[in-house]
Amino acid sequence: MAPILEVVGVVKRFGGVTAVNNVTLSLDAGRIYGLIGPNGSGKTTLFNCITGVDRADEGQIRFKGQRIEGLKPHQIFHRGIGRTFQVIRVFPELTALENLLVVTTNDYPAALARAKELLAFVKLEGLAGEFAGNLSYGQQKLVEFVRVLMTDPELILLDESAAGVNRTLLNELLDAVRVLRDRGKTVLLVEHDMKVVMGLCETVFVLDHGEKLAEGPPGVIQTDERVIEAYFGR
Amino acid sequence: MKRLFLAGFTVLLVVLAFYPMGGTGYGVRTMLQLFMWIALAQSWNLISGLTGYVSFGHVAFFGMGAYTTAILVTKLGWPWLAACLAGGVTAMALALVIGWPCLRLKGPYFAIAMLGLNEVLRVIVSYYEGLTGGGSGLSMPTLHASVPIYYAMGLVALLVTALAYVIVTSRFGLRLMTIREDEVAAESMGIDTFRYKLYAFLLSAVAPGIVGGLAARDQGYIEPMSVFPLITTITMIVMVLFGGKGTIWGPVLGAVLLFTFQEIVWARFIYLHQLIFGGIIIAVVLLMPRGILGVLQQKYNLPRTI
Numbered sequence: 001m002a003p004i005l006e007v008v009g010v011v012k013r014f015g016g017v018t019a020v021n022n023v024t025l026s027l028d029a030g031r032i033y034g035l036i037g038p039n040g041s042g043k044t045t046l047f048n049c050i051t052g053v054d055r056a057d058e059g060q061i062r063f064k065g066q067r068i069e070g071l072k073p074h075q076i077f078h079r080g081i082g083r084t085f086q087v088i089r090v091f092p093e094l095t096a097l098e099n100l101l102v103v104t105t106n107d108y109p110a111a112l113a114r115a116k117e118l119l120a121f122v123k124l125e126g127l128a129g130e131f132a133g134n135l136s137y138g139q140q141k142l143v144e145f146v147r148v149l150m151t152d153p154e155l156i157l158l159d160e161s162a163a164g165v166n167r168t169l170l171n172e173l174l175d176a177v178r179v180l181r182d183r184g185k186t187v188l189l190v191e192h193d194m195k196v197v198m199g200l201c202e203t204v205f206v207l208d209h210g211e212k213l214a215e216g217p218p219g220v221i222q223t224d225e226r227v228i229e230a231y232f233g234r
Numbered sequence: 235m236k237r238l239f240l241a242g243f244t245v246l247l248v249v250l251a252f253y254p255m256g257g258t259g260y261g262v263r264t265m266l267q268l269f270m271w272i273a274l275a276q277s278w279n280l281i282s283g284l285t286g287y288v289s290f291g292h293v294a295f296f297g298m299g300a301y302t303t304a305i306l307v308t309k310l311g312w313p314w315l316a317a318c319l320a321g322g323v324t325a326m327a328l329a330l331v332i333g334w335p336c337l338r339l340k341g342p343y344f345a346i347a348m349l350g351l352n353e354v355l356r357v358i359v360s361y362y363e364g365l366t367g368g369g370s371g372l373s374m375p376t377l378h379a380s381v382p383i384y385y386a387m388g389l390v391a392l393l394v395t396a397l398a399y400v401i402v403t404s405r406f407g408l409r410l411m412t413i414r415e416d417e418v419a420a421e422s423m424g425i426d427t428f429r430y431k432l433y434a435f436l437l438s439a440v441a442p443g444i445v446g447g448l449a450a451r452d453q454g455y456i457e458p459m460s461v462f463p464l465i466t467t468i469t470m471i472v473m474v475l476f477g478g479k480g481t482i483w484g485p486v487l488g489a490v491l492l493f494t495f496q497e498i499v500w501a502r503f504i505y506l507h508q509l510i511f512g513g514i515i516i517a518v519v520l521l522m523p524r525g526i527l528g529v530l531q532q533k534y535n536l537p538r539t540i
Contacts, residue, residue, distance in 0.1 A: 051422055053418060053421075053422060072421070072426070073418075073421040073422045074421050074422075074423075074424045074425055074426045074427070077422060077423060077424035078424050083422055085419065085422075089416050089418065089419035089422075090416075090419075091411065091412045091415035091416055091419065091420075092415060093411065093414075093415055093480075094408060094411060094412065094415060098408050101405055101408060102405060102408045102409050102412050102420075102423065102425065103423045103424060103425075104424075105424075108405070111405075129535075147423065148423075151424065
């Protein structure tokens with residue numbers, strides 16, 4: 001089967017800094033991938049290139065065989081790639097429910113039903129009418145997570161969605177990610193919590209200084225000397 | 235509560251509908267100006283209160299409508315009502331021409347571009363004397379139409395407020411607010427922010443164009459300085475900030491309170507009035523940046539329909 005997402009030789013520079021340097025990776029549908037690397041290794045920039053927030057300077061990005069680099073973020077979203085942000089980006093002066101409602105263009109009753117279902121899924125139904133800005137950090141992360149699911153995207157990019165979420169909720173979030181995978185969705189997640197990465201991901205990509213350092217099953221990656229060096233130094 | 239409000243609002247509309255029959259000429263013209271300010275403030279709210287894109291040159295649409303109307307009336311002999319509606323159309327066309335490039339800019343650039351637009355229009359109008367009369371302006375034939383203009387202004391104010399209601403209570407309005415809240419996130423959540431901003435901008439230009447025409451026809455004479463004053467834009471902004479930006483009734487409340495206040499103060503303290511007005515601006519910005527309704531909405535968790 002053809003990969004759902006192919007990133008080929010993508011380069012992104014900011015002035016003199018090369019944030020992403022010739023990164024190539026390929027994701028198959030229905031699997032969970034991890035993207036790890038030290039701070040500043042280019043993970044979020046790579047996400048931004050894939051979702052159109054930043055435009056890659058070189059290279060190709062193909063989603064379901066079609067090139068998407070150069071499309072606007074909203075166009076890429078409607079092709080079927082949803083994402084969350086490392087820094088929370090809920091709409092603070094919209095209620096939790098409204099945060100979800102704005103995403104789809106489906107008819108209103110269907111959107112409302114879906115939004116309520118998703119809020120119940122993360123046990124936030126009691127706070128549906130509350131301004132998102134008044135929710136706790138972890139709750140806002142959850143709103144951001146389910147907001148992505150409003151349109152049922154095929155590829156979901158999660159940028160540290162688990163950070164700051166308590167253990168109980170975290171486990172539910174991870175279960176939710178597995179459920180998505182079982183429904184054939186593809187997930188690529190940036191995560192610093194190695195337990196999460198090792199327990200969830202089937203393949204892990206390691207970035208360091210904008211370059212792909214390693215790729216493989218989590219068990220192999222964990223013992224890879226180059227990876228250990230990148231994280232802990234020599 | 236809702237019924238009480240609707241009943242009160244209906245009574246108010248009926249009273250206003252019959253007011254010209256009993257009111258003085260001065261009273262009718264004062265109310266007509268109040269309607270104009272409601273329409274202007276409410277229009278500014280549609281683009282700037284909802285999307286957060288501050289338009290510092292919204293009076294440009296007012297002036298566009300005024301000149302369109304004056305030219306159509308004096309050069310082509312159009313009836314005033316048709317000419318005013320045409321003013322709404324040309325204002326919208328202007329919004330399309332300026333919004334198409336400028337709404338792609340993010341942040342404060344749009345505000346600056348709008349400020350520039352107003353100045354450029356004033357210069358253009360002053361320059362093309364053949365059409366606009368240049369600095370000496372345009373005089374329209376005398377017309378005693380304060381009462382029909384009163385109704386026309388009132389209807390525009392009512393329609394813009396109804397439009398605000400429809401927008402704020404719809405997902406279209408919520409999406410406009412997402413642009414204000416976080417444009418990058420909105421774009422990543424599939425919202426074509428440029429298109430939404432442009433729609434809001436076009437809608438926000440129509441009423442100023444129409445009321446610009448109505449005001450011009452009411453006064454009978456216009457010149458560049460009188461229809462493109464920066465202070466008109468600032469007054470719109472202050473009214474909306476005072477009443478509550480992004481709410482439905484905030485601009486109406488702000489327009490009513492500030493206009494009434496101005497009328498009273500203007501009459502008594504001609505020189506002090508600008509000082510007091512400036513004081514209000516500072517007080518609002520410092521003490522309640524959300525405005526009256528914004529504060530109430532936040533404090534009592536009121537629905538968006540206020």
